[in-house]
Amino acid sequence: MKKNTNHRHTKETLYYSISRMLERASYYGMRILIVLYMTGEVLKMDRTDAIITYGWVAGSLVFSQIIGALLGDLLIGNRKSIIIGGIIQAIGAFCLIIPTNIGLYVGLSLVVLGSGLFTPNIISNFGKSYLSKTKLLDSAFTLFYLAINLGSFLGILIVGHFGEEYGYNIGFLVSGIMMLFSLIPMWILKEQKPTKNQENKYSISKRVLNIFIAFLVVGLFWGAYEISNIRFFELQLQFIEISSFDIPNSIWYSMNSIYILPISLIAVIIWTYFYNSQFFKLMLGSIFGLISFGILFLIPEVATEQNTIIYFVSLLFLSISEIHIAPIIHSILTKYSNPKYLAILISLAFIPTKLISLIFSLFNDRFYDRPSLGLIFGTILMxxxxxxxxxxVLWNKKNYLQQRV
Known part of the structure; x- marks a missing residue:
């Protein structure tokens, strides 16, 4: 680990983080209400149809982000795409207030379109603001990831509260207002245009190899995470029933976010002042994930209250693993890609994760019947x-030493 002497984040980082936090608060707040709204007294949609509609929204986001990235990088610019996307997403949330199927489908379509414009372009613009200080990329994107998780936590809390207490229309109204507030920092910030001295100096072969490995690792990680999470969720339900701890259900369901927030903050501080290679961090993340899954094997099929601490320790290691992997993919893409097409590459990074998750979902019935089987499979994959x-990492280190000799 080397000391990082260039350790200054700017006010731009704060603006981008606030914007992303509010956008995620709007989106996750809307998302937690939408299925309940569709199956509620107003629309009275069949639960199966509601889940299918929800799945359509989640699946469409991948394609909308590719379209949004193409528009941002090739036609209208990243900053304009962020602002236009934010406005469209806010209008989509407001359309959900209309108590009809037309209002529902128009609203969801606009949310998908707006999010597709907003997400890859804000990540791209944020990354390009660090092209002159790439050793801070890991710290910066971890701070950005912290903002995302804080936003999702606040969105679920605030929008969920207004939706439950005052009606779904008020919840969607709050979601739309949050989305509009997220655009205020973007009006202040300028378009990030890389200069000639910031163009990528790595060889094409090294860049392609590193980006390919990052895509593969992140996709496989989330695949392993998803199938092993079936066991985590099953244990969570067991502990909610048997635990004598006075822990509200909402806290149990938000346990991952509760861990992620302080761990992210610690990582931001450490990685701001000390630097290690991005692939070393990915390696540590996979090892921590492996430890997390291994710890779960200490809990029997039918858990007892004494196993609660083991479960919490496993979640802790899983959260540390996530912080070493999830933000680093964008850091690697920013460092090794052509900055002119960064948003496009970021949008494509979602595809391996979705494809691998889709492949694993074909076996979900077996894993739900035997959650420990999913854990075994996930552990092998990790x-x-x-x-x-x-x-x-060892191969890279060997090549580096040979070049120095």
Whole structure:
């Protein structure tokens, strides 16, 4: 680990983080209400149809982000795409207030379109603001990830509260207002245009290899995370029933976010002042994930209250793993890509994760019947990722030493 002497984040980082936090608060707040709204007294939609509609929204986001990235990088610019996307997403939330199926479908379509414009372009603009200080990329994107998780936590809390207490229309109204507030920092910030001295100096082969490995690792990680999460969720339900701790259900369901927030903050501070390679962080993340899954094997199929601490420790290691992997993918893409097409590359990074998750979902019935089987499969997959990254990090170190000689 090397000391980082260039350790200054700017006010731009704060503006981008606030904007992203408010946008995620708007989106996740809307999302927590939407299925309940569709199946409620107003629309009276069948639960299966509501879940299918919800799945359509989640699946469409991948394609809308590719379209939004293409528009941002090739036609209208990243900043304009963020602002236009934010306005469209806010209008979509306001359309949901209309108590008809037309209002629902128009609103959801606009949310998908707006989010597709907003997400890859704000990530791209944020990354390009660090092209002259790439050793701060990991710290910066971890701070950005902290803002995302804080936003989702606040959105669920605030929008969920207004929706439950005052009606879904008020909840959607609050969601739309949050989205409009998220655009205020973007009006202040300028378009990020890389200069010639910020253009990528790495060889094409190194850039392609690193980006490919990052895509593969992140996709496999979230695949392993998803199938192993079935066991985590099953244990969570067991502990809610048997625990004598006075913990509200909402806290149990938000446990991952509660861990992520302080761990992210610690990582931001450490990575601001000290630097390690991004692939070393990915390697540590996969090892921590492997430890997390391994700890769960200490809990029997039918858990007892004494196993609660083991469960919490496993969640802790899983959260540390997530922080070493999730933000780093964008850091790697920013460092090794052509900045002119960064938003496009960021939008494509969602595809491996979705494809791998789709493949694993084909076996969900087996994993839900036997959650421990999913944990075993996820552990094997995480072990493979760890071994692969250890090999790659050692290979890079060997090449570096040979070049110095």
């Amino acid at each position: 072990a493979i990722i760890s071994v692969g990254l250890i090999t790659y």
